[in-house]
Amino acid sequence: MIEIDRVTKRYGTTTVVDDVSLTIPPGGVTALVGANGAGKSTLLSIIGRTLRPEAGTVRVDGLDVAKTPGATLARRLSILRQENQVAVRITVRELVEFGRFPYSGGRLTREDLDHVDRAIEYLQLEQFANRPLDRLSGGQRQRAFIAMVLCQDTDYMLLDEPLNNLDMRHAAQTMTLIRQMAKDLQKTIVVVIHDINFAAFHADRIVAMKDGRIVADGSPQSIITPGTLKDVFEIDVPVHEVAGRPLAVYFA
Amino acid sequence: MAAGVSTDIRGGMNRPPRATRWARTIDGRALTVLALALLVITSFGSLFIGVSDVTPLDVLRLDNSDHQTRVFIESRVPRLMAILLSGSAMSVSGLIMQTLVRNRFVAPSTAGTVSSASLGLVVASIWFGSASIFLKMSIAVLFAMVGTLVFLALVQRMKHADIIVVPLIGIMFGGVVQATATFFAFKYDLLQSLNAWINGDFSGTLRGRYELLYLVGALTAVTYLFANRFTLVGMGREFAINLGVHFERVLYGGLCLVSLVSAVVVVVVGSIPFLGLVVPNLVTMAMGDNLRRVLPATAISGAFFVLVCDILSRTIRYPYEVPVGSIVGVGGGLVFIILVLRSRSVGN
Numbered sequence A: 001m002i003e004i005d006r007v008t009k010r011y012g013t014t015t016v017v018d019d020v021s022l023t024i025p026p027g028g029v030t031a032l033v034g035a036n037g038a039g040k041s042t043l044l045s046i047i048g049r050t051l052r053p054e055a056g057t058v059r060v061d062g063l064d065v066a067k068t069p070g071a072t073l074a075r076r077l078s079i080l081r082q083e084n085q086v087a088v089r090i091t092v093r094e095l096v097e098f099g100r101f102p103y104s105g106g107r108l109t110r111e112d113l114d115h116v117d118r119a120i121e122y123l124q125l126e127q128f129a130n131r132p133l134d135r136l137s138g139g140q141r142q143r144a145f146i147a148m149v150l151c152q153d154t155d156y157m158l159l160d161e162p163l164n165n166l167d168m169r170h171a172a173q174t175m176t177l178i179r180q181m182a183k184d185l186q187k188t189i190v191v192v193i194h195d196i197n198f199a200a201f202h203a204d205r206i207v208a209m210k211d212g213r214i215v216a217d218g219s220p221q222s223i224i225t226p227g228t229l230k231d232v233f234e235i236d237v238p239v240h241e242v243a244g245r246p247l248a249v250y251f252a
Numbered sequence B: 001m002a003a004g005v006s007t008d009i010r011g012g013m014n015r016p017p018r019a020t021r022w023a024r025t026i027d028g029r030a031l032t033v034l035a036l037a038l039l040v041i042t043s044f045g046s047l048f049i050g051v052s053d054v055t056p057l058d059v060l061r062l063d064n065s066d067h068q069t070r071v072f073i074e075s076r077v078p079r080l081m082a083i084l085l086s087g088s089a090m091s092v093s094g095l096i097m098q099t100l101v102r103n104r105f106v107a108p109s110t111a112g113t114v115s116s117a118s119l120g121l122v123v124a125s126i127w128f129g130s131a132s133i134f135l136k137m138s139i140a141v142l143f144a145m146v147g148t149l150v151f152l153a154l155v156q157r158m159k160h161a162d163i164i165v166v167p168l169i170g171i172m173f174g175g176v177v178q179a180t181a182t183f184f185a186f187k188y189d190l191l192q193s194l195n196a197w198i199n200g201d202f203s204g205t206l207r208g209r210y211e212l213l214y215l216v217g218a219l220t221a222v223t224y225l226f227a228n229r230f231t232l233v234g235m236g237r238e239f240a241i242n243l244g245v246h247f248e249r250v251l252y253g254g255l256c257l258v259s260l261v262s263a264v265v266v267v268v269v270g271s272i273p274f275l276g277l278v279v280p281n282l283v284t285m286a287m288g289d290n291l292r293r294v295l296p297a298t299a300i301s302g303a304f305f306v307l308v309c310d311i312l313s314r315t316i317r318y319p320y321e322v323p324v325g326s327i328v329g330v331g332g333g334l335v336f337i338i339l340v341l342r343s344r345s346v347g348n
């Protein structure tokens, strides 16, 4: 369980996460949505302990993320960042292998190698495995980073816009993979998504943020309505029902 | 898990992986072993180059009163060890500095290490003139370490500075410190001994003066244990923290370690310009940036590079010696300029 308790983050005088409390029970996919600058990445970074809040605490499985040793947390909680630019020249395989660092510290065991191979296979990176990251396309690189997080094999995964740069096929496959991991392996996954329809299709729960606060929280059916979308994004979006699910037509 | 996914999502394109310069590396390990063998052979050969004729047979006689054997033990072996230890230590220090600071052009010679050591030596000679050589060296090491850390702290503060600006600032910083050292050396008539000391040169390596380098060798070996952590820190703060690395501790601990190592080498051997810059850059260009993989190769290449330069320095004007620093400086300087130009044109 992730327990976020009255978390506040300020930059100077602007408050970008404003007294947020939220509980995410184990298992399932939670989609975090909201406009640019709503505070999604900031909140995710605070949960993932890479950013210190001014106030409030975050607990994962009862462990305070600000106080628990990093090595312990790295086996329970992983975070994929929104920006994944690296100047370091390593291969896809080396990157994915780093996902096992919390377990083996670099001396990979048989089991570690199995995880690496599987992650590479799931993201269809076999043919790029030995290629340096800086010689991949944007989407291929994004998949390599997803594979690394997958390889970290934590119960809790925080994915900040994992679909960045992915084509239709790979976006759909990645979301399917995420959903199956939540279902089959009881993983708890929080994923920031801009395409509300992906959230509708794959998430168990949608949490909407606006100006650093949580303004809506519920099942896809209850969130994806013209009224709520107007509240969150300040545009009029017609919602249709397709195959029993809400489909927001937000293109114009 | 998710077995259904992988079957239907496999793409149709089964073209073989495009080989890349270093990804296809003829097995990094084999290459490293080969380089090591080459290093051992060259090392062995270098033991028998010099003004006094010493042949392997002389040494095998193992007669301590024998002149040849004494030259061998008192001078040739220490010299070789000093070359190997300092060559590998400087290259590895440069590699780790570059990784941690995330700038390929940072190394002891562009980070104020050398000039700070000079200042330390001057200070030690003026105010601790009667102290033992060991104490003087320790003072210089302290200065060099502090100077390096000051510069690196400076660099940490300007994360978005241009890749070339950072070493330029280091060179300017070093220039200021060097000028201060020269001023006092001039005033107290120490200029000549300062220059002699600070110019990289192995001809004065004798038993009893280079043993500190064994400490350096041990520390260099220790860095291998942290190779993965260094790489992860080089990939960024968030990335490292996500994988459970204690970012600040590894960053500053690593920087202190390499400052210490390069400070000791500069004080014991003198400055070997560009070494920590050129060798790691060439090795990583060929093998990538994963320290666990390139660290041994860097150590071996650094040792080999200095060894070859030293052999040149002893044979070019035989029976006289050219300081090894000058030889390395000429070759290293050229490679450095090429590297800078390349990085500019690639835009990285």
Ligand SMILES: Nc1ncnc2c1ncn2[C@@H]1O[C@H](COP(=O)(O)OP(=O)(O)OP(=O)(O)O)[C@@H](O)[C@H]1O
Pocket (backbone or CB within 6 Å): A011, A016, A034, A035, A036, A037, A038, A039, A040, A041, A042, A043, A082
């Ligand atoms: N280092 C910083 N200094 C000052 N303000 C910042 C900093 N980082 C983020 N912000 C501000 O905090 C707010 C929230 O940023 P955040 O990255 O969490 O938004 P987001 O919801 O993830 O947006 P996006 O959808 O564009 O990724 C933004 O208004 C941003 O300008």
Ligand SMILES: [Mg+2]
Pocket (backbone or CB within 6 Å): A040, A041, A042, A082, A160
């Ligand atoms: Mg964001």
